[in-house]
């Protein structure tokens with residue numbers, strides 16, 4: 001069995017696939033034992049590398065692709081704290097106190113990341129945006145009001161607005177919504193590469209294209225075997241392999257589906273007021289945002305399967321459907337699509353990620369940002385594992401354990 005799956009993660013033309021200006025040369029594989037080996041150089045691996053290298057740990061990242069060319073290059077990168085499973089619905093499953101605890105922690109991670117990007121001057125086109133969560137099939141107007149009340153009572157910044165007020169303020173089709181603060185957009189490829197560059201400035205190495213194929217734990221570390229037969233020894237290893245899941249460690253509750261997205265040409269936005277990030281309380285949902293250079297990005301139309309050729313065969317049809325639904329949502333005649341793409345997408349039963357120690361392996365850690373908030377979950381993963389490795393276990397760590405579903 002492979003250490004992680006091998007997948008065709010994306011097809012079509014995502015709007016930020018790295019170009020020559022993103023070129024990032026591979027380092028030479030270090031000969032001596034390192035402190036932490038991170039497998040995967042997407043947003044999760046980069047976020048971890050930045051934080052752990054700041055702790056003075058010697059790091060190595062390995063990737064079978066160049067950095068940021070996995071799922072991260074397909075991300076639409078709305079950085080939000082509102083998760084796929086609404087707070088009120090999660091409360092029905094695990095109780096309000098526990099649900100609020102998880103949501104507040106995710107909210108804090110999104111805010112911490114924004115402050116960190118700004119204070120460190122990390123160049124990733126971060127822009128604060130109002131977030132609109134429209135009534136849909138999951139939460140109708142009444143349920144959306146209740147969701148807003150529960151959030152506000154628990155200190156989360158959302159307020160209910162009636163359909164007319166939504167149309168008047170944002171100039172889109174009238175629909176009741178929750179308006180929230182604390183969300184923002186980024187360029188996910190720029191952010192990943194900037195974080196990796198920071199880690200490299202502190203001595204971290206990033207080597208690619210290299211496939212990690214096996215690992216074995218020994219008394220003083222973990223030995224990872226590479227596809228060319230070489231080995232690397234580390235005190236600890238983190239699997240940040242994204243939607244190429246590790247069947248050895250990640251439970252089957254973390255499932256894959258397929259998702260679709262489009263972008264208009266630069267300079268099209270704004271097509272509605274304030275460039276609010278908009279999504280629906282539906283499953284699956286349609287969502288949209290603008291970019292710093294004025295593209296409008298929209299996505300959704302998810303399918304339950306993860307077969308890449310079946311997925312990519314649907315790009316043209318799905319792109320037309322997304323454009324038509326977006327036009328209806330924002331009340332415009334037509335959307336001219338410039339790029340369209342499809343990608344594997346990972347979800348979990350509670351919309352939250354899998355972060356924590358691998359079962360029965362003291363030196364192996366998992367960092368999987370499954371769910372629609374993958375960028376926020378990468379920031380959360382970095383917070384939780386940085387605390388763990390500093391010997392200061394985070395009080396919320398169990399909330400995101402990969403084994404919480406049994």
Ligand SMILES: Cc1cc2nc3c(=O)[nH]c(=O)nc-3n(C[C@H](O)[C@H](O)[C@H](O)COP(=O)(O)OP(=O)(O)OC[C@H]3O[C@@H](n4cnc5c(N)ncnc54)[C@H](O)[C@@H]3O)c2cc1C
Pocket residue numbers: 003004005009039040041042043044045062063064065066067068069070071072073074075076077078079080210211212213240241242243244259260261299342343344345367368369370371372373374375376377
């Ligand atoms: C269409 C789409 C839209 C999305 N929209 C949003 C959004 O709006 N907001 C948001 O927050 N999140 C969003 N996400 C989710 C977010 O993009 C992902 O959670 C995130 O990019 C995953 O990052 P990652 O680093 O875990 O995975 P990846 O970027 O895939 O990185 C994992 C890396 O591991 C490497 N790897 C795997 N196995 C091995 C191995 N054995 N050896 C060596 N290397 C290996 C891969 O090559 C890959 O580069 C979206 C995702 C998709 C697909």
